Amino acid sequence: MADTATGAAPDRARASEQGAVGRFLQATEIDTRMLGMVGALVLIWLGLHFLSGGLFLTPRNLWNLSVQSASIAVMATGMVLVIVTRNIDLSVGSILGFVGMIMGVLQVTILPQMAGIAQGSPALWILALLAGLGVSLLIGAFQGFLVAYLSIPAFIVTLGGLLVWRGAAWWVTSGQTVAPMNPTFRLIGGGPEGSIGAFWSWVVGLAACAAVAVLLANGRRQRRRFKFPQRPVWAEVFLGALACVLILGAVGVANSYPWPAAIVRRYAQANNLSVPDGGLFIAHGIAIPVLIAVAVGIVMTFLTNRTRFGRYVFAIGGNPEAAALAGINTRWVLLKIFALMGLLAGVAAAISTARLNAATNAQGTLDELLTIAAAVIGGTSLAGGAGTIAGAMLGALLMQSLQSGMVLLGIDTPLQNIVVGAVLVVAVWLDTLYRKRA
Amino acid sequence: MDNHAAPLVEMRDISIAFGGIRAVDGASIDLYPGEVVALLGHNGAGKSTLIKILSGAYKRDAGTILVNGEEASIANPRDAKKYGIETIYQTLALADNVDAAANLFLGREIMTPFGTLDDAAMEAKAREVMGRLNPRFQRFKEPVVKLSGGQRQSVAIARAILFDARILIMDEPTAALGPQETAQVSELVMQLKKEGIGIFLISHDIHDVFDLADRVCVMKNGRVVGTARTSDVTQDEVLGMIILGKCPPGAVPGPGAMTLAA
Numbered sequence: 001m002a003d004t005a006t007g008a009a010p011d012r013a014r015a016s017e018q019g020a021v022g023r024f025l026q027a028t029e030i031d032t033r034m035l036g037m038v039g040a041l042v043l044i045w046l047g048l049h050f051l052s053g054g055l056f057l058t059p060r061n062l063w064n065l066s067v068q069s070a071s072i073a074v075m076a077t078g079m080v081l082v083i084v085t086r087n088i089d090l091s092v093g094s095i096l097g098f099v100g101m102i103m104g105v106l107q108v109t110i111l112p113q114m115a116g117i118a119q120g121s122p123a124l125w126i127l128a129l130l131a132g133l134g135v136s137l138l139i140g141a142f143q144g145f146l147v148a149y150l151s152i153p154a155f156i157v158t159l160g161g162l163l164v165w166r167g168a169a170w171w172v173t174s175g176q177t178v179a180p181m182n183p184t185f186r187l188i189g190g191g192p193e194g195s196i197g198a199f200w201s202w203v204v205g206l207a208a209c210a211a212v213a214v215l216l217a218n219g220r221r222q223r224r225r226f227k228f229p230q231r232p233v234w235a236e237v238f239l240g241a242l243a244c245v246l247i248l249g250a251v252g253v254a255n256s257y258p259w260p261a262a263i264v265r266r267y268a269q270a271n272n273l274s275v276p277d278g279g280l281f282i283a284h285g286i287a288i289p290v291l292i293a294v295a296v297g298i299v300m301t302f303l304t305n306r307t308r309f310g311r312y313v314f315a316i317g318g319n320p321e322a323a324a325l326a327g328i329n330t331r332w333v334l335l336k337i338f339a340l341m342g343l344l345a346g347v348a349a350a351i352s353t354a355r356l357n358a359a360t361n362a363q364g365t366l367d368e369l370l371t372i373a374a375a376v377i378g379g380t381s382l383a384g385g386a387g388t389i390a391g392a393m394l395g396a397l398l399m400q401s402l403q404s405g406m407v408l409l410g411i412d413t414p415l416q417n418i419v420v421g422a423v424l425v426v427a428v429w430l431d432t433l434y435r436k437r438a
Numbered sequence: 439m440d441n442h443a444a445p446l447v448e449m450r451d452i453s454i455a456f457g458g459i460r461a462v463d464g465a466s467i468d469l470y471p472g473e474v475v476a477l478l479g480h481n482g483a484g485k486s487t488l489i490k491i492l493s494g495a496y497k498r499d500a501g502t503i504l505v506n507g508e509e510a511s512i513a514n515p516r517d518a519k520k521y522g523i524e525t526i527y528q529t530l531a532l533a534d535n536v537d538a539a540a541n542l543f544l545g546r547e548i549m550t551p552f553g554t555l556d557d558a559a560m561e562a563k564a565r566e567v568m569g570r571l572n573p574r575f576q577r578f579k580e581p582v583v584k585l586s587g588g589q590r591q592s593v594a595i596a597r598a599i600l601f602d603a604r605i606l607i608m609d610e611p612t613a614a615l616g617p618q619e620t621a622q623v624s625e626l627v628m629q630l631k632k633e634g635i636g637i638f639l640i641s642h643d644i645h646d647v648f649d650l651a652d653r654v655c656v657m658k659n660g661r662v663v664g665t666a667r668t669s670d671v672t673q674d675e676v677l678g679m680i681i682l683g684k685c686p687p688g689a690v691p692g693p694g695a696m697t698l699a700a
Contacts, residue, residue, distance in 0.1 A: 226562040306554040308547055311536070315544055318535035318581075325495055325531045327516035327545040385535035 048405035059257035070289035086384035087154035091161030096364030103132035104178035104359025125185035140342015144335035179358035189354030190287035201285035205251035317385035444507035452501035476651035494518035522604035534583035539564035661694025
């Protein structure tokens with residue numbers, strides 16, 4: 001703020017009133033809202049760790065937590081865009097169920113038996129996956145068409161979708177569960193084999209750190225090019241270091257969760273290895289569904305912040321009429337948002353079907369509510385116009401932390417639901433207070 | 439003003455109905471380069487509707503629009519912008535939750551060679567334009583909902599002139615402003631006029647209109663009562679046109695003028 005002109009005087013006056021914390025936040029440009037969420041997550045984690053007698057913050061539990069959060073986190077990124085434009089999608093859980101069923105039936109019966117594709121062929125899982133994603137995209141686009149072009153309220157269209165696709169999931173196999181999935185397909189769902197191992201996890205972690213450095217340097221160069229105020233160098237270094245510590249810390253945790261002894265034994269036999277007395281330590285590393293979720297998060301963040309589409313989504317959320325008057329084809333943007341939401345439900349379907357190693361017609365029941373809750377806890381405003389992808393993913397992690405924490409504590413399911421429901425309401429209330437103050 | 443040249447815009451026999459109500463009924467109006475034409479009338483007289491047809495927000499039922507003497511097809515706001523028609527709406531029509539630069543370039547973003555938004559370039563250009571309009575404006579990083587009425591107005595005006603507008607529509611541009619800001623807007627209108635931009639001004643303030651406009655066009659019940667040079671009529675006569683629909687001798691009567699027999 002040093003090089004701004006006279007008009008910045010009030011700003012400077014405000015800055016001098018701030019304490020050390022305020023100056024620190026201003027220099028680093030950290031979002032205080034996001035900071036609050038991370039704080040809440042840390043508190044919940046420490047609380048659960050303490051209550052469970054040290055069971056929560058273990059590599060094993062954190063690794064499982066990351067895998068369990070993946071499918072909701074993927075869908076929450078899309079729900080942000082839906083809610084930002086003042087819409088809602090109640091059908092994602094049912095789309096997940098239906099598409100999971102399609103992926104399952106394709107790889108278990110239709111493709112091998114009717115199309116004659118050999119069981120070992122990679123075409124099997126690739127075709128099943130692509131077909132499932134295609135169907136989910138079409139379902140989303142269809143619902144988006146109804147909302148955008150026929151002006152039916154999204155609440156009604158997707159409430160209908162909730163019933164229709166759940167019923168359709170039942171119809172696919174008349175309610176029968178489909179199992180087991182193709183071994184390669186199952187990697188999408190995690191597990192010891194569905195993780196990338198210690199070496200590649202470090203590679204991914206280091207690559208992510210390098211990417212953070214490049215992004216920070218690039219941002220700085222851009223600001224210099226147009227002579228905008230820059231962050232102090234210490235703030236840039238601090239942010240970069242913080243990000244790298246978090247990334248490498250997460251990789252470290254994933255790499256300290258070993259394979260179970262039975263699987264190690266089987267693996268050793270298959271590869272003619274001898275297992276030493278203390279057992280063989282083979283780390284899980286980052287799970288593939290987590291990698292998928294992170295990749296989806298990065299792509300969606302890019303889409304919302306750096307592309308026209310994302311800019312239009314937020315402009316429509318802020319003032320639909322103004323967006324239309326500015327020449328934005330709001331209907332087409334809306335249709336694309338719902339299509340994207342459908343596609344993400346398809347990705348989530350692949351993850352959860354692979355993780356369960358089965359497709360059932362009840363799969364994804366109530367997921368729409370968890371997804372909406374994750375987005376809202378993550379700071380997406382139901383009034384439209386505000387929300388972040390990272391926040392929604394954190395929200396998903398927070399919801400899942402509560403849920404698996406309570407399982408660890410042995411709390412009954414009804415009480416779990418009561419707690420999750422109460423947390424959602426309180427979180428939104430706190431957010432309302434924050435927005436009023438801001 | 440050279441009335442022998444083709445008008446910048448000519449709207450001929452424009453009609454539009456909402457349900458059974460004829461909001462605009464056979465209205466004709468024209469505008470020459472460097473001219474300010476004020477549209478006057480009661481609430482619901484059809485001024486805003488007529489102008490929204492020109493800016494592409496509404497689709498007309500009948501009539502033709504000519505830009506520089508050639509027939510223009512305007513079906514949506516994007517078409518209008520292609521003809522250099524920019525609008526500052528009464529409601530300002532800003533996306534409240536994004537910042538000034540995003541609003542200035544909404545629908546016409548500057549992109550990098552990789553097809554991504556070039557926010558830095560947009561902010562730099564926004565600083566340049568806003569610097570000209572309102573040099574004290576510094577709040578580029580905040581969503582426009584946090585700005586004052588005058589600042590929001592600056593953003594709306596900057597957006598209209600950013601892309602070399604040739605025809606500017608200002609719908610109640612000073613409705614939300616204090617006296618000082620109103621004076622600023624008047625100054626801006628004179629400056630744009632000098633640059634040869636044609637301006638349609640919709641206003642309730644008859645003093646404003648006589649200060650700024652070269653001609654007035656009065657509407658009543660969706661019809662044009664009459665058009666007159668501000669030098670040929672008095673304020674009272676214009677009030678008579680607005681209230682009674684009575685066309686004074688100095689004005690060219692339109693289809694909405696009260697007939698003398700009545």
